[in-house]
């Protein structure tokens with residue numbers, strides 16, 4: 001089921017976890033501020049107090065979306081006319097322009113692709129996946145059992 005991991009997993013695990021040991025379970029509360037970084041160039045994705053992402057619409061029209069940087073407050077702003085229920089074609093880092101699409105990984109609520117960004121939590125950065133379909137609020141932090149950081153109410157909304 002879960003064996004289609006994106007290729008960059010090895011690299012972020014080295015970057016993120018080698019020097020840290022989380023033995024305690026941490027719950028990320030709703031409303032936690034998500035300080036986001038590109039998994040490729042490691043630069044901040046924050047701009048104008050939002051998570052800024054380059055986007056290609058389903059019609060390949062280039063633009064941007066801005067996500068609200070608080071957990072479970074997923075408002076989106078965009079200069080594109082994104083139809084509700086439509087998957088964007090690509091999401092890219094606005095610093096290095098690398099695609100943030102997480103390979104063939106699919107949203108747990110449907111067949112849409114997901115994008116992956118890094119979220120800073122205390123002194124570490126963890127991969128945060130979210131659905132590329134407009135209007136879908138599915139997201140997760142993908143960690144193995146060793147690193148127990150949970151998203152508040154992540155199954156419920």
Ligand SMILES: [Zn+2]
Nearest residue numbers: 038041093096
């Ligand atoms: Zn980048």
Ligand SMILES: [Zn+2]
Nearest residue numbers: 107131136138
């Ligand atoms: Zn979805």
